Amino acid sequence: DTGVSQNPRHKITKRGQNVTFRCDPISEHNRLYWYRQTLGQGPEFLTYFQNEAQLEKSRLLSDRFSAERPKGSFSTLEIQRTEQGDSAMYLCASSPDIKTGELFFGEGSRLTVL
Amino acid sequence: GENVEQHPSTLSVQEGDSAVIKCTYSDSASNYFPWYKQELGKRPQLIIDIRSNVGEKKDQRIAVTLNKTAKHFSLHITETQPEDSAVYFCAARKPGGSYIPTFGRGTSLIVHP
Numbered sequence: 001d002t003g004v005s006q007n008p009r010h011k012i013t014k015r016g017q018n019v020t021f022r023c024d025p026i027s028e029h030n031r032l033y034w035y036r037q038t039l040g041q042g043p044e045f046l047t048y049f050q051n052e053a054q055l056e057k058s059r060l061l062s063d064r065f066s067a068e069r070p071k072g073s074f075s076t077l078e079i080q081r082t083e084q085g086d087s088a089m090y091l092c093a094s095s096p097d098i099k100t101g102e103l104f105f106g107e108g109s110r111l112t113v114l
Numbered sequence: 115g116e117n118v119e120q121h122p123s124t125l126s127v128q129e130g131d132s133a134v135i136k137c138t139y140s141d142s143a144s145n146y147f148p149w150y151k152q153e154l155g156k157r158p159q160l161i162i163d164i165r166s167n168v169g170e171k172k173d174q175r176i177a178v179t180l181n182k183t184a185k186h187f188s189l190h191i192t193e194t195q196p197e198d199s200a201v202y203f204c205a206a207r208k209p210g211g212s213y214i215p216t217f218g219r220g221t222s223l224i225v226h227p
Contacts, residue, residue: 004157033214042120042203042217043158056212091158101146101165101207103215105157 002026004106006092012112013082020078021109025094032075033103034067035091036060043091049075050097082113116141118206120218128226133194135221137204138186144206147180147187148215153200161202162189194225 005024013019025032030051035043046065048056051072061067064082069075079086089110093103117140127133139147148163164171164178164187171178175194180187191198201222205215 031213035217040123040219042118042205042219045214045216048212048214050212056214095213101148101163101213101215102160103148103158105150105159107157 004092004094004104006090006106006109008109009107010110010112012114014114015084016081018078018080019082019111020076021090021092021111023075023077023092023094023106024073025075025092026104028096029094029104030072030097031095032069033093033095034075034077035093037089037091037108038087046077046090079111082111084113087111087113116144116206116208116216118204118216118218120204120221122221123219124222124224126224126226127194129194129196131194133191133198133223133225135189135202135204135223136186137188137206137218138184139206139216140185141206141208142182142185143208145209146207146215147178148205148207149176149178149189150203150205150217151200152203152220158203191223194223196225196227199223199225 032049034046049069064080089108091108093105145166150158152158177190201220204218207215
């Protein structure tokens with residue numbers, strides 16, 4: 001499968017714990033996006049990378065959230081000191097470095113904070 | 115920033131009927147409007163998109179129309195089938211910079227056989 005891969009697919013954690021999600025984009029795609037999706041809502045933008053550079057961050061991304069994309073390949077999204085409000089589906093998407101519009105989404109990582 | 119409103123939140127139709135989902139956007143600079151379909155438990159996938167230099171685009175049973183003056187765009191599905199049942203998201207994106215689309219809240223389409 002050469003699509004966008006995310007893991008883990010599901011994570012259940014206790015409030016206050018740290019969690020990390022990984023995204024492997026389509027190999028030739030330079031642009032990588034993280035979105036958060038809660039029930040009944042559309043994807044909400046969190047952060048964007050072009051290659052290894054983090055170029056945009058939403059105000060939704062509090063200081064407990066950090067994202068990296070070392071070497072411009074896979075990306076990680078870490079949430080520290082998780083809160084119940086962090087429970088959501090975290091979606092990663094990638095797109096090629098041309099002015100195409102399509103985002104190729106992964107299947108998401110579902111986080112449940114107890 | 116851009117704000118995208120989508121209506122209705124739920125749409126129930128009989129198989130064979132048409133379905134229309136409407137979106138409005140706030141930033142007149144937006145020039146690219148994709149639609150994504152998300153089946154239950156699956157990833158969102160692009161089904162059709164339109165750029166601001168055209169007013170309508172069709173692909174078999176689906177079509178999208180754009181009214182730049184009114185800042186709204188719509189998805190039309192004709193001859194609906196049960197497999198069209200899914201959540202549909204519209205989005206709007208401005209040119210340049212990081213090309214970050216802003217999504218609507220989604221419409222849950224239910225097609226009854």
